[in-house]
Amino acid sequence: MAEKQKNKRLALVVSKGTLDNAYAPLILASTAVSMDWECGLFFTFYGLDILNKKKLDSLKVPPLANPAMPIAVPNMIGVLPGMTAMATGIMKKWMDRAKLPPLRDLIEIAQEGGAIFFACTTTMEVMGLKKEDLIDGIQLAGASTFLEYASESEVNLYI
């Protein structure tokens, strides 16, 4: 007989804005809310691109200095125009094959499940972002807010 435990909490710092680094936290967040956990994600620096209306649908996979690329590309070649698009295209094809949903769907699942999306106001200022530039349902906050949230969470990860 499975035992119902007290709701747990997951706190994530999302600091990167590449396609692969966007999926990892959103898969964890959508899973957490599906396990009845509370979940909060603090988006900072390039991680803000995931919340950026104009960038969310066009996040990329970097071919440079990425030895784990789908197809081995020497850095000398990786600098050429079109290589980032190619790397991204291959990854997207692979993701489609695994029927991975679009990032927007995972965001919706997480938000519907009650996940809190914090946008770091300091890096919004650094990167010249306004609240209107971000998708809906985002809370503006600073480090204190996140640390207080994270201090009561069982799982804390920096991505």
Next chain:
Amino acid sequence: MEDLQPDRTLDCTGLFCPMPVVKTNKEMKRLTGGQVLKMIATDPGSIPDMEAWSKQTGHELLLSQEDNGTYIFLVRKRE
């Protein structure tokens, strides 16, 4: 246990993490306490994932079984 008639069936064939767990959890909301959901998946990670999900949510995993690359689960919604 395999003969138990589920109240609902959810097909997650071809889907990978996090979707089988996400969809199962959504489907559970359509059941009332004590009703049973049958979930079918092909993601090999779904066996440990469904055990973990059951532990965390309190919905009882009645059956977790592999049959030729297909994974079959029976879950009873907690009261």
